[in-house]
Amino acid sequence: MAKLDRLLGLVHALSETTEGLTLDEMAERLGVTRRTAERMRDIIARHFDLDELADDRRKRFLIRDSLRRVYTRPTAAEVAALQAEVDGQRAAGRAARASQLASLLAKVKGSLDDREKRRIDPDLDALARIQRTMVTAGPIATVAPETVTVIQSAILAGRCVEFQYATEERPEPRWRRVIPYGLVHGPLTYLLGKIPGRDDQPVYFRLDRMTEAMVSEALGCAPEDWNIDAWLAESFAVWRDEKYDVVLRVRAPSVPRARGWRFHRLQQIEELAGGELRIRFTTGGMRELAEHLFTWGGELAIEGPDALIAVMRERLEAAHAMLNETEPRPILSREPATGAA
Structure with missing residues (x-):
């Protein structure tokens, strides 16, 4: 492991120096030839931001950032992937989800200094222009960003959520208070909730049908042994009936x-x-x-x-019956036992 030991030693030396090291100084510290030091410098440059300083006719090299920063700095590919997801959520009309991801994207970009921005901007621009999240056919539903915030705040506070709720069958909104069991994202965003004091299973509430959402004064949270993944696995999608x-x-x-x-x-x-x-x-x-x-x-x-x-x-x-025929065949109807609230 001597080669690895020398390479790691050079990484630390380049990060600790303020004036930089020449190739000869690197070779002397490590007890290797100048050519070996040059190869090691090239390997380090692939993984770290290695600055090059001019000192008369010699070049000096150093790693300016702390080593921790090197491993937490986002890459152009990572930022571009997040940007594509933000654009995709917006294109699909999922404003609430897009708003949260856009806020995260802004914070990620804001954490970069000018030198880091200059380093990733060319790659970021190229990757962002050629990446898209596909928007498929599906429902158009607008969710107010503050609705998501209220539900998440209620979950963190261990309290119920109160809101006015309307359905296609009952367009007149009615007041609801539910214990929040989770948020489920997809073509539509649902609150998975249960009405307090009942033994019923949790049901879905569409966020786009909610208005006047607020954190309730009433306490309420999912049981400690509640497993949302196991619950979701009991149904093929949203509709829940006999298994x-x-x-x-x-x-x-x-x-x-x-x-x-x-x-x-x-x-x-x-x-x-x-x-x-x-x-x-x-x-x-x-x-x-x-x-x-x-x-x-x-x-x-x-x-x-x-x-x-x-x-x-x-x-x-x-x-x-969707076919253009003069005498369509009869359509049988069947209502599922339960479904989205």
């Missing part, structure tokens, strides 16, 4: 695609004869699962449960 054991059989030509796909975070994969796969998981939300399986066309078969097969038939009838 079923889902069994899907992937046909051989589509196995490579299925191996790189996640149907459910707790899925189990079984190898079958003929190169096929069987995928099993337990979940609720049969309607959302059925609509997702449309994207697989004839690439897989639904082996169970019967409830999922029935819902798939209903969605097929509904999809057929």
Whole structure:
């Protein structure tokens, strides 16, 4: 480990000097040749901001920042990735999420000194121009940034959240007080909450349907053993109804695609004869699962449960009605047991 020991010693020497070290001085300190010192300097320059000072005809080198700063300074690629996420959230209309990320981005940029900004600006500009977060089809919902702040403040304070809430079926807002169990981000942002004094499971409340949100005087927080990841895994997406054991059989030509796909975070994969796969998981939300399986066309078969097969038939009838025909086929309807509040 002698070479590594000498290299680390040179890093510390270059960070501790105020006047800089010449190549000859580096070689003398380390007991190596000038050529070896030159190679070590080049390696260090790849990972640290190595300043070069002119001293008559000789060059001196030093690391100006503390070593800790070197490892905490953001790179152009990291800042550009955050910038792309901010732009993507804004383009998707998720103003509240974009506002928080934009604030973080401003703080990251503000922490850079002039020399660091000059160093990353060319790369940052190039990377920011060619990176985008894809905005797909989905609901347009505007959430006030202060609503997110209120909910997060209530969670930290261990208090309930109070707000006026409206739904499509009941456009007239009604007052609600709920215990905040968490925030769930996606195409829509939801408060996962439970009404105090009831034994019901937590339900989703859409933030874009909230007004006059405030931190309540009433205490309320999720139990210590509450696991939001485990709760989310009980449903395919937002809709929550009875849970079923889902069994899907992937046909051989589509196995490579299925191996790189996640149907459910707790899925189990079984190898079958003929190169096929069987995928099993337990979940609720049969309607959302059925609509997702449309994207697989004839690439897989639904082996169970019967409830999922029935819902798939209903969605097929509904999809057929979208075709421009003079005599559309009848549409069967089915309301899920529970869903977003």
